[in-house]
Structures are given as structure tokens and as C-alpha cells.
Amino acid sequence: MSLEVETVRTLDEASFAELVGRHRGELQVHCYRMVGSFEDAEDLVQETFLRAWRGRETFQGRSSLRAWLYRIATNAGLDFLERHPRQPRPRAPQADGAGASPYDLPWLQPYPDRLLDLAAPADAEPDAAVVAKETIELAFMVAIQHLPPRQRAVVILRDVLGWPAADTAGLLELSVAAANSALQRGRATLKEHLPPRRLEWGAADDPTRAERALLQRYMAVLDHADIGPAMAELLHEDVRVTMPPHPYYYVGREPYIASLLPLLDPASPEYFGQWRSVATRANRQPAIAHYVRRPGDTEFRPQVLDVLRVVDGRIAEITSFVPALFPAFGLPATV
Incomplete structure (x- = not known):
């Protein structure tokens, strides 16, 4: 019996929790990709650790502890999606541009960049892809929700985590040929649902000076209720808002x-009231937390979190979320 296997099997519960807890951040990101919800991903990590503790005797050491935990987390995600089926529902927009989204994903939530930074593997393995922009941005998260759960798992394991085909097939109890087929179908579906020119958005995780200036102008427009030409010049003509x-x-x-x-x-x-805005980041994209002081109130309270996609110096897409996750972003309760 290897030292790692003996360690995993013989640790007390507190020590075991400390050992597996080192992988919490990246496992939560993995679960988030599987289910599209930050809050559900938190619950799935807890479920993963519980299953690992209860099944610690099954750890054989044929793979690393980290890979073993990913296997458990993947299966926990698949079980969750079997109990809670989620399928984007197509809806036609109204002729005036306002109406239902062509794909309604009510479970979609943003992921705070400050937690993505903590999730990056400390050993700087090839696993930097765990938090890479192109596989965590909202466009990718929306597109991957169109894949059936097991096909989604294949794409994440192969194209995000870089698992070999044989290991992926073994985890999902598929033949290698079936896993490869699922990967090709999944890639084709992703391509259909990702926005055009996606690779031209820019790969930098850190905001540029121009992007920061754009955010400041956008916040100022809302804070001063300067809707009109000042707002129009910040937006693409075909800006999309969900x-x-x-x-x-x-x-x-x-x-x-x-x-x-x-x-x-x-x-x-x-009329809502006066607005105040705070810059933040989500899914490796610029984001703004908006607070509103209602008439008669004395404080600005959380209202909405906008996650922006910026293309060619203007805002091309705004995804607005309810303020339930402000605490996860480290945002204040009032301003």
C-alpha cells in the first residue's frame, strides 16, 4: 500500500477534511461548469467531500488524490443533473427587441473572479486551464449548458482538464470510441452556440486601461442618470441584454x-431611485455591482450585478443578475 493510499484511508475526519479541502476551489469551478450555478456548485463540493470521506477505503492510488476527487465531483454533478434536468429553452424575441431570451437559462449565475484566483492549482500544473478565461466566461457557460450532461462531462474532462480519452471513458463507463464520439458532438454543439468572433475578444484576464475607463464611464452614466447620448456611445448598436x-x-x-x-x-x-455602482469582475469579465437608494431610504442597497462583454471598445453584451451573490463577491451590504 502506497503512503498516499495509507494516508487517505487512515486520517481522522478533521485531517481528511483539511487534506481534500486544498482542492475545494478548483473542484467548485469544475462543478460550476457542470451545472452553471455558483450556489449549486458550492453544494456539490460539499457532497463530493462527503462521498470521498465515506468512500475513502475505495481509494486505490492508481491515480492521484486530486484526480480521484475530480471523479467523485463529476459523478456528483451528473447525479445532480439527473435529479434536476436543465435544458435551455428557446424563446423568440418580440419584434420591438424586448421580450423573452431566445435561450432561457434561469439557473445561470456568475462566478466571482476573486474566487477564481484562489481556485488556480498552487502547483501551476497544466491545470491553469481550470480557471482560463475561454472556459469560464459567460458565453462558454451558456453554450455548454446546451450539451447533455454526460457529453458535457466529456468536453470538460477532455478539453478543459486535459484528461486522456481512456481515463475519461473509464470515469463515465464508456468505450474510448464512445467518449471520442461524444467529444466531437459536444465540440460541434459548442461551436453552434458560441458568439461569432469569440477568439477576437482578447485573452487577457486583467482589464486594460481602456476597459477600466469604459467601466467608469458606464457607472457614471447610471449614477448621474445621464441616459441618452452619453449611454448610447458606450454601447454597440446591436448590444444584447439578458x-x-x-x-x-x-x-x-x-x-x-x-x-x-x-x-x-x-x-x-x-422610478427606482438614485444609483451607485461598484466595479468588480466575474467569469474573467468586467462586472458592475449596482446599488439603489429608493425614495425615502437613507442607504444604497444591492440591486443588480451586470457582467459585461466588451468588443472593440464598446459594450456588446450585458448579463444582469439578481444581487443574491453580492456577499460571494466581497461586496458591501450597503454603500
Whole structure:
């Protein structure tokens, strides 16, 4: 019996939890890719550690402890998706540009960059792909949700984690030929659902000076209720705006700006109040946490988290999320 196998099998519960806990961050990112929800991924990591503790006698040492945990996490994710089937539902937008999203994914949630930074493997193995921008950005997360669960697992294991075909097939109890076939089908589906020119977005994880300036201008426009030309020049003409878990969808600069006007106009019955914004990052993309001070209130309270896709110096896509995850981003309760 190897030293690693003996260690895993003989540790007490607290020591075992400390040992496997070193992999918590990257396992949560793995589960997030599987299910698309930050909160569900947190629960799945807990389930993974529980299964590992209960099944520690089954650890044979034929692979590393880390690979063993990935196997458990993958199966936990597949079991979750079997109990909670999730399929993007196509919906047709209305003619005026406002309406339901063509693909409704109400379970989709953002992932804080500050936790992605912690999730990167400390040993700097080829596993930097665990938190690579192209496999964690929202466009990828939306596209991969279109894959059936086992096909999704094959793509993640092969193309994100770099697992060999034989290991992937063994985990999923498939033949190597079947695993390779699933990989090719999964890649084809991803290509269908990823936006055009995706590889031209830029690979840098850190925001550029121009991107930071764009964010500051966007925040200032909302904070000062300066909707009109100032907002229009920040947006692509065909900007796309979605709002999970709500099915609302806007395509085009004019419909989106029109939707904001009554929320920022004190004379409108739909007036929200004054806005304040805080810059952050999610899924390796720029993001803004918006707070609102309602009429009669004394504090600015969480309202929405916008995750932005910037192309050619303008905002091409805005994905707006409810503020439930502000604490995970380290954001204040009020400003």
C-alpha cells in the first residue's frame, strides 16, 4: 500500500477534511461548469467531500488524490443533473427587441473572479486551464449548458482538464470510441452556440486601461442618470441584454436605453431611485455591482450585478443578475 493510499484511508475526519479541502476551489469551478450555478456548485463540493470521506477505503492510488476527487465531483454533478434536468429553452424575441431570451437559462449565475484566483492549482500544473478565461466566461457557460450532461462531462474532462480519452471513458463507463464520439458532438454543439468572433475578444484576464475607463464611464452614466447620448456611445448598436433568472431580453441600443429611462426618471411611476455602482469582475469579465437608494431610504442597497462583454471598445453584451451573490463577491451590504 502506497503512503498516499495509507494516508487517505487512515486520517481522522478533521485531517481528511483539511487534506481534500486544498482542492475545494478548483473542484467548485469544475462543478460550476457542470451545472452553471455558483450556489449549486458550492453544494456539490460539499457532497463530493462527503462521498470521498465515506468512500475513502475505495481509494486505490492508481491515480492521484486530486484526480480521484475530480471523479467523485463529476459523478456528483451528473447525479445532480439527473435529479434536476436543465435544458435551455428557446424563446423568440418580440419584434420591438424586448421580450423573452431566445435561450432561457434561469439557473445561470456568475462566478466571482476573486474566487477564481484562489481556485488556480498552487502547483501551476497544466491545470491553469481550470480557471482560463475561454472556459469560464459567460458565453462558454451558456453554450455548454446546451450539451447533455454526460457529453458535457466529456468536453470538460477532455478539453478543459486535459484528461486522456481512456481515463475519461473509464470515469463515465464508456468505450474510448464512445467518449471520442461524444467529444466531437459536444465540440460541434459548442461551436453552434458560441458568439461569432469569440477568439477576437482578447485573452487577457486583467482589464486594460481602456476597459477600466469604459467601466467608469458606464457607472457614471447610471449614477448621474445621464441616459441618452452619453449611454448610447458606450454601447454597440446591436448590444444584447439578458437578465437571468428573468426571461427578459433586449437586442439593440435603443430598446435597452428605452427600458432604462423610466427607472431613472424621478417623474416616472417606475422610478427606482438614485444609483451607485461598484466595479468588480466575474467569469474573467468586467462586472458592475449596482446599488439603489429608493425614495425615502437613507442607504444604497444591492440591486443588480451586470457582467459585461466588451468588443472593440464598446459594450456588446450585458448579463444582469439578481444581487443574491453580492456577499460571494466581497461586496458591501450597503454603500
